Amino acid sequence: MIKIFDLTDVISIKDFQKKDIQYILKKAENLEKVAKSEEYSDELAGKILGMMFFEPSTRTRLSFETGMKRLGGSCVGFDGSVASSVSKGENLADTSKMFEAYSDALVIRHDLEGVAKFISDIVDVPVINAGDGAGQHPTQTLLDIYTIKRRFDKIKDLNIALVGDLKYGRTVHSLAYALGMFDVQMSFVAPDELKMPKETLHDLEKDNVKFYQTNNLKDVIDDVDVLYVTRIQKERFPDEEEYSKIKGAYLINHHLIKGKDLIVMHPLPRVGEISTDVDNTKYNKYFEQAFYGVPVRMAILKNIIKNKI
Numbered sequence: 001m002i003k004i005f006d007l008t009d010v011i012s013i014k015d016f017q018k019k020d021i022q023y024i025l026k027k028a029e030n031l032e033k034v035a036k037s038e039e040y041s042d043e044l045a046g047k048i049l050g051m052m053f054f055e056p057s058t059r060t061r062l063s064f065e066t067g068m069k070r071l072g073g074s075c076v077g078f079d080g081s082v083a084s085s086v087s088k089g090e091n092l093a094d095t096s097k098m099f100e101a102y103s104d105a106l107v108i109r110h111d112l113e114g115v116a117k118f119i120s121d122i123v124d125v126p127v128i129n130a131g132d133g134a135g136q137h138p139t140q141t142l143l144d145i146y147t148i149k150r151r152f153d154k155i156k157d158l159n160i161a162l163v164g165d166l167k168y169g170r171t172v173h174s175l176a177y178a179l180g181m182f183d184v185q186m187s188f189v190a191p192d193e194l195k196m197p198k199e200t201l202h203d204l205e206k207d208n209v210k211f212y213q214t215n216n217l218k219d220v221i222d223d224v225d226v227l228y229v230t231r232i233q234k235e236r237f238p239d240e241e242e243y244s245k246i247k248g249a250y251l252i253n254h255h256l257i258k259g260k261d262l263i264v265m266h267p268l269p270r271v272g273e274i275s276t277d278v279d280n281t282k283y284n285k286y287f288e289q290a291f292y293g294v295p296v297r298m299a300i301l302k303n304i305i306k307n308k309i
């Protein structure tokens with residue numbers, strides 16, 4: 001088995017090679033029973049994970065915490081800077097230094113792109129980017145790819161459409177880079193105002209990754225294996241009026257996909273992009289996808305913390 005992570009931090013999916021992703025997928029599969037509490041593990045007993053969440057989160061925060069606890073470790077931290085001394089004016093560097101003193105690895109979510117990298121440069125414990133503004137969300141990508149692998153038993157020869165807010169959505173930025181390492185057909189479906197950033201497209205082209213762009217879901221819906229739907233990121237719009245014009249650009253409902261051979265994924269939270277009438281159908285993969293955050297993040301934690309010991 002290839003050894004992962006000469007990487008000490010998980011900041012950008014661009015730092016991963018294909019073999020690193022494959023390694024994490026394999027390790028996560030082995031950890032599914034521990035993730036469900038069907039098997040016991042105390043491999044990270046005595047270890048503490050620092051959770052610095054400056055932005056709201058349900059899935060990322062709770063699946064990291066669950067994963068750490070299922071491995072026998074524990075967590076400290078805050079959810080929203082109001083509950084920390086940041087609210088008294090303490091700067092990010094000092095706050096990070098405190099977390100470095102109290103924990104064995106840090107998980108950070110922040111609304112500014114580049115913050116996880118900034119912190120990784122000033123602390124000596126491993127740092128995991130749990131979403132930095134409209135930048136990246138690498139651990140989400142690993143669980144997204146894991147979900148695809150679990151469903152199709154492969155990550156190649158698939159037709160995958162990323163739909164919605166491709167400009168501000170950090171999950172799709174990371175996912176596009178990762179899928180570009182595998183032999184898949186990618187489509188980017190977004191309103192003209194929310195297309196995939198030019199820098200990402202340029203990087204993909206440089207790596208000879210083929211993709212198709214459209215603003216019309218109908219152009220791809222009959223051919224896709226995976227519809228990866230995203231929320232329009234209201235909080236990142238400089239102007240709320242612009243958001244109002246674009247919200248509701250795409251709605252996936254049962255009528256639209258009935259009879260088609262595809263799965264629907266979403267990093268969640270959803271805010272009206274997927275109708276609840278999809279929930280109890282074979283198309284729904286988004287809740288299972290959210291569960292896979294536990295074994296995938298356990299695999300990351302195990303490797304990144306143990307490498308440091």
Ligand code: CP
Pocket residue numbers: 056057058059060061131140267268269
């Ligand atoms: N997918 C995701 O990042 O969800 P949360 O914002 O709830 O963590």
